[in-house]
Amino acid sequence: MADQFYLQDSRSYVGDNLTFWAKDGQGYVTDLDKAEVFTAEQATSHRDTDVPWPKTYIDARSHIGVDHQYLRLEDAAEQLVSGCPCVLQVVGEWNGNDMVFARKVIGRTADFSQAAQVSKEQAEALGNDPAEITLWPAAYVEQKTRRVVRRDRLAIKEALRGTGIKLAKPKKPREMMFNCHGCGRFISDRQRFHHDCLNCGADNRP
Known part of the structure; x- marks a missing residue:
């Protein structure tokens, strides 16, 4: 709607x-x-x-993201059986909390729908280094997906466009003001670092 x-x-x-x-x-x-x-x-x-x-x-x-906080290798292990479709997680790469996977064609992706899926045997035949790639059963990971x-x-x-909604312009924050400890006149936070008080010459730096 x-x-x-x-x-x-x-x-x-x-x-x-x-x-x-x-x-x-x-x-x-x-x-x-x-x-x-x-x-x-x-x-x-x-x-x-x-x-x-x-x-x-x-x-x-x-797109479909996978938050790594909800996955456990020990829980997924029983699904890693012969012939099961698997996805390849790139170790050490994240998009926030989201896992990054080897992509279908080439490259890497945090979108689970674009992740390459291979059989357990095909994945093992690739000889991936466990320090670089983690093998996950696709069905297990799919249960943990969410739309982001x-x-x-x-x-x-x-x-x-076309909704009639116009965003309010963010208000410019007011600059902090201080009283000169020499004469009491107002000076800005920027001014107290740039020069001594122009009225009495007091140094107002903290």
């Missing part, structure tokens, strides 16, 4: 993945299926740091 929005907390990311308001106000999540869905009115009545994204726009650009979205796939102006 056109009047459905996710609300991003723009102050932080997990790797390249956006974080959104979770359902029932339970913090923030990268998992789109656990994110709260707002109306346009609800999505535009929050803080300046909260960014409304049309749900259809985000859903169309999401990367910031480099998004453009807020494009997303909000």
Whole structure:
């Protein structure tokens, strides 16, 4: 529906993945299926740091990520049987909490749907170094997937076109002011480091 929005907390990311308001106000999540869905009115009545994204726009650009925190090799071991499809995790590479896999054609990816799948025997025949590649049964990993979205796939102006929503310009933070300890006049934080008080010559550096 056109009047459905996710609300991003723009102050932080997990790797390249956006974080959104979770359902029932339970913090923030990268998992789109656990994110709260707002109306346009609800999505535009929050803080300046909260960014409304049309749900259809985000859903169309999401991919399948795998948070390594929910996987255990000892749990997966019993599924590593002859002929089972496997994926190859690249050891030591992450996108936030997300695993990185050998890709179907060439290269590496944090999108599970783009990960190469080979049989257990094919993977073992490759002679991969355990220090570089970890073998996982694909069915086990697939159970731990979630939908996430990367910031480099998004453009807020494009997303909000036609919605009538205009983002508030972030307020410029006010510069901290201090009283000169010599004469009491106001000086800025920047000024007290750049030069002595222009009125009485006092050094106001901490």
